[in-house]
Amino acid sequence: MTVTEPTRTANPPTRTPDHPLEMTTEEEVHRVREVLASEGLLTEHVRFAFFAPEEPAKPEVLAHRDGAPVDRRFRAVLLDLATGRSTDNVVAASTSTLVSSVEVDTSKGQPPIIDAEFELIEDILNASEEWKAALRKRGLDPANARAVPLSAGVYDYPDEVGRRIVRSFAFMQDHEKDSPWAHPVDGLVAYVDLTARSVDRVIDEAVIPVPQEAGNFDDPAQVGPQRTGLKPIEITQPEGVSFTVEGNRVRWQNWDVRLGFNEREGLTLHQLSYDGRPILYRASIAEMVVPYADPSPVRFWQNYFDCGEYMFARYANSLERGCDCLGDITYLDAVIADDLGQPRTINNAICLHEEDHGVVWKHSEMFTGAAETRRQRRMVFSYFTPIGNYDYGFYWYLYLDGTIQFEAKATGIVFTSAYGPDSEYATEIAPGLGAPYHQHLFAARLDTMIDGAANAVDEVEAVPVPMGPGNPYGNAFRQGRTRLTSEAGAQRLADNSRARAWHIVSTENRNRLGQPTGYVLRPEGQPAMLADQASSIRARAAFATKHLWVTRYDPAQRYPAGDFVNQNPGGSGLPEWTAADRPVDGEDIVVWHSFGTTHFPRPEDWPVMPVDYTGFTLKPSGFFDRNPALDVPPTGGAHCASNGQGNGHVG
Structure with a gap:
């Protein structure tokens, strides 16, 4: 692959951060370790099982002003390999003090495996x-x-x-x-x-x-011999990129966002706004589970939480220009802590670049002769991480028309088994080699802030109208809209047969037509968890049994299957929180969206699997008063020319 563009690298700051949500620095990791050591919490056999920023509550971050002091805190879960004892600690790196230390009740869940x-x-x-x-x-x-x-x-x-x-x-x-x-x-x-x-x-x-x-x-x-005839594709931006990066803050085409990274969720998006209007306070992939379908005595237990049990983003790749990312690339490094609590910098962990994405709008008008085409472009934030046999890519896209999209890319090697006449729950992918059926189910945590903190969720779907006096020819259908008012009532499944989607709306702001400003969450609508209602994995990964959950904002409620997922008996996270059935209409809410793939492996998935895709889309719905991409300029140069020809079709 031939790439001639320069690489731009923006490194996390080594100074004391000016903002509560800046990227972790090596100096901060050192400070946390020093505090824990001075408190006697680090001994010969103690290891770091988890390390991540302990972000301030939302009101504190929103109230922050430039130049104000920043209290940077970090959470470190420590594991004694000799005894199995574990402590959950919060350290203020800014003041080098231990804020709290609590012993983990390992009967209700263990720290991740390290x-x-x-x-x-x-x-x-x-x-x-x-x-x-x-x-x-x-x-x-x-x-x-x-x-x-x-x-x-x-x-x-x-x-x-x-x-x-x-x-x-x-x-x-x-x-x-x-x-x-x-x-x-x-x-x-x-x-x-x-x-x-x-x-x-x-x-x-x-x-x-x-x-x-x-x-x-x-x-x-x-x-075998490699194919021939593939000519090089070179992507150049002779005038440079259209975005700016200051620390971890990125601005691009009316978009403004801060990027973060931690070993459990990987890439996180913070304070995402368009033209100064807030949309998402925080977005992440907060959990994923891979339940397998083979009930045999040696395989019935195969169910992995790659985020909560393995902290899989700690293995993130150092990305390579021209292979993982193509074009004029900017990279961000990410700093995590290793098992000994020493800082480890993942160079080029996050890739930032722009991509052409076809046509954003086009029309050839038969009455006026107007013929215009505008090209779509998207801003891409991505990282890749291997975990065992699989490799996962996580991609967030921002578009010129205000659309937000997330895409997970699954590749690597399918988990294998032997295959014989009784292999009812696997595909034979090579002679005598099986690949068990399984699902990849992700949970997105979307701390929404559509034009402010007061939000609500409407379930919107197509409703066929029975043939009758008001519909004599049977062609009518209407839009059904139901406000989800409480946490219990907001646990929903997708239904593609009705085009079911969820509109996240402001309860305080309206557009020029009097409609609430909002974004629509469009699910792919693939199956939720298929395991039996009484199964252990269904209790432990309850988040994956519904496509939608809505909760009241609580800064402590971060992980949909609970803080300590490893050997957790179930019931933690979303089912525990929503038992209170708090109101979610016009409140500060968090939208949780579960999505994923059901994988019946193919011979074509061996010996390495072509990328499989899954994700979701957030599309503006009444957030703007008209097409927000109307002002995108036409493409320059000789490669695009309007012919002024209509096609004679009115529709």
């Missing part, structure tokens, strides 16, 4: 004679078995309550360049206690042949 624990798994398993005997019974050498430890979930195992448990499969690796995902050892799983560093039990259900065909997508011998 790298230091993953590194222990193979040694733990190889110390188990039962595990090694199970592999040798299959004619497999334990030294060539790669352990894949996975979050345990919560099932009817009372002895696991309060203990840090993972469940581990084995995949065989023939040589160091061989992809283990091609060689799953099926019918076998180990339950491992991370604190005791011991194997609780080995479930050896069946001896199933290990698939033998290699799956190395980077091996020329397997891939």
Whole structure:
């Protein structure tokens, strides 16, 4: 891929931040660690399981003025690897003080699994004679078995309550360049206690042949000759980009937004406005869960919360110009804390660039001869993160016509199993190799601020009108609009058969036509969680059972499945908060939107999966008085010319 444009890099500041929502700095991570050490909370075996900015409440941020002092606070969850004890701490980096420290009740949820624990798994398993005997019974050498430890979930195992448990499969690796995902050892799983560093039990259900065909997508011998005839595409902006970046604040074509990043949610958007009018106070992907469909004795528990159980954004890629992002690129670095609480800078973590996006509006008028075309353009904020076998890209788009869009891109390698005559819940993707059915379900947290804090949500859908005196020919349908007034009543499913959408409106501001200003949330309308009503995963990931939830704003309510998702028995997060059934009509509200894909893998998904897409759109609906892209200038140069020809069609 040929790219000749320069790369622009905007680094997070190393000075004391001037705004409460600026990006984390290395100096701040050092300060937090020093405070925790001075308080005796860091010992030889203690590790950082979570670190992120503890953002001030919304009123405090909105009241901030330039030059005012900033109280920068950070949340650090600490885990003692030797005892399993954990503390949840808040540190004020600005004053180097410990604000609070609370012991975590691990019977109600564990801190996320960290790298230091993953590194222990193979040694733990190889110390188990039962595990090694199970592999040798299959004619497999334990030294060539790669352990894949996975979050345990919560099932009817009372002895696991309060203990840090993972469940581990084995995949065989023939040589160091061989992809283990091609060689799953099926019918076998180990339950491992991370604190005791011991194997609780080995479930050896069946001896199933290990698939033998290699799956190395980077091996020329397997891939074959590369195609020819693809000519280079070069994207240039000779006069530079149309956006400006000051620290983490980006301005582009009437849009104004601050960007953030943390290891749990990844990229976050703050104080998003258009022409000075607020739309979103904060937006993030606050959780995702991947529930699998195989009910077999060794796989029934496979359900992963990539945000809450793994803090997957800590693994974000350092993006490469011309590969991950194409064009005239600006990058932002992101600073997180590693297991030891030392700052780790992810260079080029966030990509900022503009993209042409086809036509924004066009018309050839048959009566006047007017013929005009304007091109659409979008501002892109993105990052990519691998987690185990999958890689996820997260893309936020801002458009010239006021549209906001989010898109998740799933690629990487599908999780594999052995495939045989009884493989009812998987697709055969290579000889003897299966890929279990599963879903990827995301939760967007949209702290809305449409023209101010007082917002409400209307459910709007198409309503067919029965044939009768007022509709003699049966062609009529109308728009149905229902105000969702309370948290219990605002738990809704999408319905594409009725074009169901949710209008988030201001209850204080109206446009020139007397309509409330608003944005419409257009869901893709794919299935919500398919697991049974009585299932463990449905209780733990209740957010994914509905496409829409609406709650009253509460700064402590950040994560839809609760703060501590790992081994949480369920009921935390949205079901707990909405039990109060608070009013949400004309209040400061948060809109939660669950969306995703139901994946029946294909042979074409192997040995590496082409990108699959999912997301949602927020489109202005009455927010503007007319087409906000009417003022977009025509494209210059000789590549666009109007011919003044109409097509004779009126419609």
